[in-house]
Ligand code: 0A1
């Protein structure tokens with residue numbers, strides 16, 4: 009591997025490029041095993057050459073240089089310096105044409121970065137540093153050039169050939185070959201470059217933009233899968249319209265293409281006018297995709313399309329500013345989904361994701377601000393903090409300014425920065441300038457890490473009829489940041505009366521108010537409050553904070569029953585259930601009988617009986633907080649007790665609410681053809697969650713229901729739910745149904761992924777053996793990230809009981825597999841090591857077993873630097889006593905000194921040197937939920 013001496017890249021060290029590339033003319037001559045790439049670049053110098061001429065340094069990774077010419081003259085080896093990271097030309101002219109020829113072996117590229125072969129489709133993934141695996145180039149986002157691309161290949165084998173921009177021409181060549189030429193008029197960074205060639209199916213449509221221009225829309229996929237692209241196309245057209253209406257953004261080329269491939273490291277990439285997608289986020293029909301799959305397709309298609317303005321037309325100056333494009337674009341895709349569906353349910357799902365993926369990151373030693381000050385591997389900054397918390401920071405600006413002013417700010421932003429590579433500061437400046445406001449204090453959200461704790465305490469005075477609300481904020485110390493300054497925290501509040509009705513908060517009768525907390529403690533006074541209220545705070549999750557309010561069980565139940573803010577109504581239930589289950593965990597640990605809370609169960613029962621409630625909301629509100637969420641609230645995680653407590657609670661609901669669940673199961677049947685609309689989806693959600701609870705009831709009649717639903721299901725949502733309940737049970741039909749499912753869908757690779765993952769997450773004694781057996785199954789392939797994530801990833805991140813088996817077998821299995829995968833696809837391997845790296849909150853025996861496997865991995869002499877970074881950071885935690893102190897009492901001195909070591913990793917591929925990194929890698933895992941909801945990230 010070439011990246012054998014990772015260096016820390018600091019934001020403050022930014023220097024503008026010494027050379028800019030104005031135009032790139034690329035030629036891809038694709039053959040079976042090799043692609044000859046010719047790149048002709050018009051380059052000009054950007055620095056003062058009067059003193060000395062700076063060298064031209066081009067990035068390259070695992071490249072085979074064939075030839076190099078400046079202004080038509082071939083350079084001799086002594087005219088340049090080539091090492092395994094850079095091609096350096098010491099003394100280039102001020103303005104010149106550079107021709108670089110490289111050879112790339114696409115089939116040997118199992119890393120899936122740069123040019124590679126995905127089951128016969130030749131495609132690229134360049135974000136972040138993949139372009140340097142195709143040709144030598146200043147591969148950084150602030151070098152923006154105009155690209156022309158010619159692709160040549162065998163016409164029979166690769167009939168469709170695509171690149172960025174508008175289609176220019178195509179034609180025949182000798183020997184059965186053909187060519188196709190593409191011109192992209194918009195300057196772009198190299199990470200947005202893409203090429204695709206293959207035998208592809210194709211659906212097409214068109215879109216008339218707001219100024220009347222016709223855009224041809226195409227979605228390509230593997231042969232035979234074209235009938236599964238309609239929903240992605242529909243989502244694309246709605247996204248285009250939404251962006252015009254909500255942000256005034258019009259599409260800017262004649263054509264927009266999406267290509268779905270089966271081997272892809274992440275979810276999708278927003279390459280200019282040629283988005284390349286993991287096919288799991290494109291392909292869907294009612295027989296193969298669940299409601300959750302449909303929802304994800306809509307949001308990711310939207311997300312990638314919205315990048316055309318937030319990321320592509322306006323791009324980032326350096327990778328540290330990744331949140332400028334990702335935070336804003338996640339905010340935009342969340343808003344799109346909220347407008348298309350239920351806003352409250354969207355918010356519930358987005359906040360659940362944030363709490364599951366980002367809050368633990370912010371609370372641990374890997375905490376970083378949404379704009380990180382440094383990184384070692386740029387891939388490690390694709391985090392929940394940069395994406396999801398980044399979106400929250402944009403959302404808070406919208407809440408503080410109001411929708412109209414926010415839009416004024418974004419209009420100015422696009423006008424001012426179109427075609428430029430800029431920073432997060434520029435975004436906030438546009439908001440300030442457009443609205444004459446000062447956001448200086450607000451900007452701390454960009455530079456300070458950590459989730460603030462906000463405490464709310466209310467005091468009612470019956471005599472004066474006033475209610476005083478004291479809000480205080482405290483943000484725990486994080487690495488490098490022992491002391492936090494106060495944030496600007498918008499907190500929307502409402503007050504409920506004893507009947508659950510909202511009280512008026514001002515003379516205009518408004519019942520919700522956004523309070524602005526800017527100091528460590530502030531008191532807000534409400535007058536004419538007729539009776540002691542129940543506070544509803546941080547409505548709609550106005551700010552990404554932990555709200556601490558001491559509610560009695562009665563108050564929780566009151567909010568669950570009445571809060572007009574549906575998000576808070578849901579959250580009251582989550583907090584109430586968490587409180588109850590944490591108590592149950594304690595009881596289990598003490599050998600006592602765990603006791604589920606009756607009034608919580610009653611509140612769930614009322615949801616089931618309330619026909620006026622949004623069904624999707626009910627489906628969300630019925631699901632207990634995940635095992636992971638409960639684990640995050642504990643100092644020392646007790647995996648088995650959590651699993652048991654949640655199981656006891658589920659069973660109690662299944663027994664006590666049996667009649668309500670049965671009635672709801674019947675009432676929410678969706679007859680007729682499958683339709684992906686909010687109401688039908690809500691009904692399916694309630695029906696299947698009801699069935700999930702009923703499946704926990706041992707009555708044979710109820711056990712039969714899931715088997716019946718499996719066989720009679722008319723769509724994948726119903727069949728997938730039913731089979732998962734069967735697979736998690738001891739039903740005698742288990743094997744029969746699993747075999748039936750495989751035989752029905754063995755030709756549907758994405759459905760086979762579901763089959764793999766449902767077996768991997770089953771909390772059963774024989775699961776690990778089954779997973780090992782499935783590794784040799786024809787439906788599994790180690791070189792396909794979707795397969796690996798579905799089987800190994802689902803087991804290690806989605807099956808806490810089996811992964812954390814006391815004998816360490818789960819840890820050993822993951823280590824064995826990741827040592828193998830690391831040689832094939834280090835990027836995916838490094839990500840999948842996360843569950844093993846999270847040893848700190850487990851009991852001492854498990855900690856030792858996990859560290860033993862991490863040590864085994866780090867001793868692999870050929871370990872990639874990607875995996876090395878994750879493992880070394882995790883093991884370094886063991887060496888720093890102060891780090892332990894941090895988790896307990898907020899002592900951060902250890903971090904300050906520890907982090908000084910983040911300079912260089914003394915690491916080469918042959919030998920692993922000393923461990924000097926303290927920060928921990930991104931931690932993200934999805935524990936099995938009652939209804940599996942979360943899917944692959946972007
Ligand atoms: N920019 C893409 C997704 C993406 C994620 C990770 C990558 O490499 C580490 C590259 C691209 C998006 O947000 O859709």
Ligand code: ZN
Nearest residue numbers: 311334337946
């Ligand atoms: Zn994105």
